[in-house]
Amino acid sequence: MDAFYASVELLRYPQLKGLPVVIGGGRRKEDDLLGRLAVAYPGQSWGTENLADIPVDFFPRLAGYTGRGVITTATYAARQFGVGSAMGLMKAAKLCPDAILLPVDFEQYRHYSRRFKSIITDIAPLMENRGVDEVYIDFTDVPGGQRDGGRVLARLIQKTIFEDTGLTCSVGVAPNKLIAKMASEFNKPNGISIVHEADLQTLIWPLACRKINGIGPKADEKLQQHGIRTIGDLAARDPIWLKAHFGKAYGAWLHEAAWGRDERPVSLESEPVSMSRETTFEKDLHAVRDRQTLGQIFTRLCEQVAADLQRKGYEGKTIGIKLRYDNFKSVTRDQTLDLYTADPATIRQVAGQCLKRVDLSRRLRLLGVRVGSLVKQGTAPAEGQPNKTSETPDLDPQAQLLFTDE
DNA sequence: TCTGGGGTCCTAGGACCC
């Protein structure tokens, strides 16, 4: 989907079309549009039917943003200013102070996500979810899937989604997922791109290695150090050399990817492995000095993850925590139980034990709670032998007591 | 002016078992 979050917001606020808009960030009072409208226009009620009447000048701007949020999506107009996904909003505010800032509304995005996905599965049932705004589709056995190299079906999907939701998407058609993903980037927004096996050298090899789904910033940096910048450069390397420098499995995969080879099937629904909740604080907190605040946040995270599990019908037996220190270093601790659970009190208790095994003398910027090793509720395998645990000793007992046992 | 939240998968060492 093209600029998905932003495009969904533009459905509600069409008056913002063509303007630089970014979605993201923590909530500020100024971001509470409806609250501000109630003050500015007393007696008028604002609902789905007249949101389009809100004057553009009324929307909050990026200028003066002071929180720790990042951009999740920017409209194409905003991208002109050099702002984009994952950029800190403070930095974005320097680049484009007049951009309109809207808070994220996952509820709404999930709603449109379900809608466009159900349109797709009506047309082509073999669909794989790749998050809220992206899917892989296997056209192979869909009637008409081969017409004009897949272009006919791609167009049908685009048209049907647009007519139902008003949203546009970009489609890449290729012999496998790896190339299709790259192809989908060629013609954004609202484009279709078809890449055949024979187009590898002309269309794929000139691209930066980073365009391969699976080569991130770290691998790219290392590749560049060896003079490998394009996928063609990568394809030219001896696979034995790649394995020696990048590890057996990853080296072999790099070679295959550069040659456009990918045998992964388009797979239908898969079971979740873990669920988690985490939060970055407005300001760094200290285990001792901010003990009460941290205790409340910690309990809330446990309750939220328990509620998520129960709502979706899962329970897990590995309970873990994650901290991020003021220096941005993260640590995790987890513990596996003999029993599966989705109970907030149990999660709170075990997560509290995990907290005792980390250094709490540094200030914290993030706290998270995770439950893993999930099974569908009621299908928990029989209780096994007691766990073999590799003991990690408790640290800094003084600091621990202060908020872990609240 | 620092850097969200929710995930998956991989690696590597140690415990433990046969």
Next chain:
DNA sequence: TCTGGGGTCCTAGGACCC
């Protein structure tokens, strides 16, 4: 007088993705 070999599970960290 020198320490097997294979397998699984647990834990921690990290890369990567949307």
